[in-house]
Amino acid sequence: MGLRRTDISTTTLSLLGTLALWELLVRLSGIPAFILPAPSAIFAEAATRYPLYLYNSWITFYEMVVGFLLAAVVGVLIAVVIVYSRIARNMIYPQIVVLQIVPKVAIAPLLLIWAGYGITSKVLLALLVSFFPIVVNMVTGLVEIEEELLDLCRILQSGRWQEFSKVRLPNALPYLFSSLKVASTLSVIGAVIGEFVGGAEGLGHLIIIANTELRTSMAFVSLFALSILGFVLYGLVMLAERMFMPWEKWQSAAQAAA
Amino acid sequence: MAAPDRRSEGAHDANANDAIEVRNLSKVYASQDGPVQALADLSFAIADAELVTIVGHSGCGKSTLLKIIAGLLPPSSGTVKVRGRTVAAPLSDVGMVFQRPVLLKWRTILDNVMLPIEMLHLPRADGAQRAIELLKLAGLIDFRHHYPAQLSGGMQQRAAICRALVHDPSLLLMDEPFGALDLMTREEMNFELLRIWSERRKTTVLVTHSISEAVFLADRVIVMTPRPGMVADVMEVKLPRPRLPETKLDPRFAECVRTIGRRIGLLYI
Numbered sequence A: 001m002g003l004r005r006t007d008i009s010t011t012t013l014s015l016l017g018t019l020a021l022w023e024l025l026v027r028l029s030g031i032p033a034f035i036l037p038a039p040s041a042i043f044a045e046a047a048t049r050y051p052l053y054l055y056n057s058w059i060t061f062y063e064m065v066v067g068f069l070l071a072a073v074v075g076v077l078i079a080v081v082i083v084y085s086r087i088a089r090n091m092i093y094p095q096i097v098v099l100q101i102v103p104k105v106a107i108a109p110l111l112l113i114w115a116g117y118g119i120t121s122k123v124l125l126a127l128l129v130s131f132f133p134i135v136v137n138m139v140t141g142l143v144e145i146e147e148e149l150l151d152l153c154r155i156l157q158s159g160r161w162q163e164f165s166k167v168r169l170p171n172a173l174p175y176l177f178s179s180l181k182v183a184s185t186l187s188v189i190g191a192v193i194g195e196f197v198g199g200a201e202g203l204g205h206l207i208i209i210a211n212t213e214l215r216t217s218m219a220f221v222s223l224f225a226l227s228i229l230g231f232v233l234y235g236l237v238m239l240a241e242r243m244f245m246p247w248e249k250w251q252s253a254a255q256a257a258a
Numbered sequence B: 001m002a003a004p005d006r007r008s009e010g011a012h013d014a015n016a017n018d019a020i021e022v023r024n025l026s027k028v029y030a031s032q033d034g035p036v037q038a039l040a041d042l043s044f045a046i047a048d049a050e051l052v053t054i055v056g057h058s059g060c061g062k063s064t065l066l067k068i069i070a071g072l073l074p075p076s077s078g079t080v081k082v083r084g085r086t087v088a089a090p091l092s093d094v095g096m097v098f099q100r101p102v103l104l105k106w107r108t109i110l111d112n113v114m115l116p117i118e119m120l121h122l123p124r125a126d127g128a129q130r131a132i133e134l135l136k137l138a139g140l141i142d143f144r145h146h147y148p149a150q151l152s153g154g155m156q157q158r159a160a161i162c163r164a165l166v167h168d169p170s171l172l173l174m175d176e177p178f179g180a181l182d183l184m185t186r187e188e189m190n191f192e193l194l195r196i197w198s199e200r201r202k203t204t205v206l207v208t209h210s211i212s213e214a215v216f217l218a219d220r221v222i223v224m225t226p227r228p229g230m231v232a233d234v235m236e237v238k239l240p241r242p243r244l245p246e247t248k249l250d251p252r253f254a255e256c257v258r259t260i261g262r263r264i265g266l267l268y269i
Helices: A005-029 A039-048 A050-084 A086-101 A104-115 A119-143 A147-155 A159-197 A203-212 A216-244 A248-257 B062-070 B109-113 B115-119 B124-137 B153-165 B183-200 B211-217 B245-249 B251-264
Strands: B018-031 B034-047 B051-055 B077-082 B094-097 B171-175 B203-208 B220-224 B231-236
Touching (some): A039 A050, A039 A216, A050 A159, A050 A203, A050 A216, A104 A119, A119 A159, A147 A159, A147 B094, A159 A216, A159 B115, A203 A216, A216 A248, B018 B062, B018 B203, B034 B203, B034 B231, B051 B062, B051 B211, B062 B077, B062 B094, B062 B171, B062 B203, B094 B153, B109 B115, B109 B124, B109 B153, B115 B124, B124 B153, B153 B183, B183 B211, B203 B211, B211 B251, B220 B251, B231 B251, B245 B251
Parallel strands (some): B051 B203, B051 B220, B094 B171, B171 B203
Antiparallel strands (some): B018 B034
């Protein structure tokens, strides 16, 4: 999975190429700016009104990060409870699945009624959208353990706590982190849905305004800002992954060699 | 060459030297197609500091037998006594080595070897010293801060043996410990094991389906029949120790291998 310098330069080049093509297309075809603004116009919009975008990016970022972190905590806790209690598993798991099947966009208006038009409802939506994969992966990580290891634990009189803290939990880390990566991208969606449905701040709100006023370049700047936020959170999760699982690089190297 | 069963020497009953005493042991599994008899009326005894190997076809219940001795599985009938006490729960006095190393991939080799010390709440300083000694003995001392994934399969299995010995158990139980290794590494590991065993002198029970490995390592070989597993024969291996590569050229070695092969149902000339 190592990134090579050539990989990065090809990616950059193709990105620049797309932008150039876009610019050229808009200029030559004479498409009006309210339908498709040129990249240069989008850039100009961002440069002239950057305080607006910075502020609203911060709001959205805050919502998604808090929602994401809550999802991580809630997801892990639910997973642990599900793994250790059959009763809890039978009670909670089906309901979580039902909750997951209901489209979150459909719940959003309700959440706004309950939690208000402020930041809380957006945080809750980000949490709702992103916690499911964390639960599922964490459960798998806690359960999928070589039988011999569990035998070893029994011989070493480990007890439940040591078995959990020394074997199950670290075993679940790779599963947890891959779900956190998914969840980090989902949390952006959650926050934006909340801002779409109601509120006075955030990039989602800006997109709604831009739409009603036909300021398409404003929508595009918000869009780019959103993807940057998603990237940043994803990157932070990857960084945490490397910090918490220093052995993983050897693991993947060994698997590649095998 | 095929020595008589120790039972016939009258050694079966309440021998003070017996580290393990298995008596009339049977194990029946419930399965979808009805009960399956895995082990049927096994009886044998293993003396202190003895190295006994168990050979038989795959599926003859060898692994089940080891698990019962370790207290990981209850017998259906009969008893297992370790040092005179009936086994009823998992024994911490056991070091267990499996076919796969099953090291914790998130721990360094040294920390892996320290796992039993931590889990059994034994004094850390003593444990660390023993871990270091064992890693030296196994030739892994330079790799103690490596992660398992950085080591070869043979080295990982050596680390697993260190882990099995670090809490100084009186029994070492090995379930096809070298079965997953390539042939060359396997030969090396045989010598490794004998070297460690001659230093530590643990009562060792090793399950294998390689007859030559069984003969090469053992003081005695327990030959098992397939399904249900029964003791077909117990053979004393009267080869001198230390066992060397030349040992395999000894006619007595070949004789032993041939006899066991016949017993198991393999046709040797």
